[in-house]
Amino acid sequence: MKGIVKAFAGIEVKNDLTLELSTTNGPTVISGLELIRQLD
Numbered sequence: 001m002k003g004i005v006k007a008f009a010g011i012e013v014k015n016d017l018t019l020e021l022s023t024t025n026g027p028t029v030i031s032g033l034e035l036i037r038q039l040d
Contacts, residue, residue: 009038017035019033
């Protein structure tokens with residue numbers, strides 16, 4: 001299994017945040033997710 005790390009900054013969320021996962025080969029596997037609130 002190959003690890004992938006991606007970071008996204010500056011995303012505004014007003015109420016709920018919905019994440020949709022998809023795969024191109026085999027099952028979708030996620031072992032961790034970190035969300036950090038950035039205060040202005």
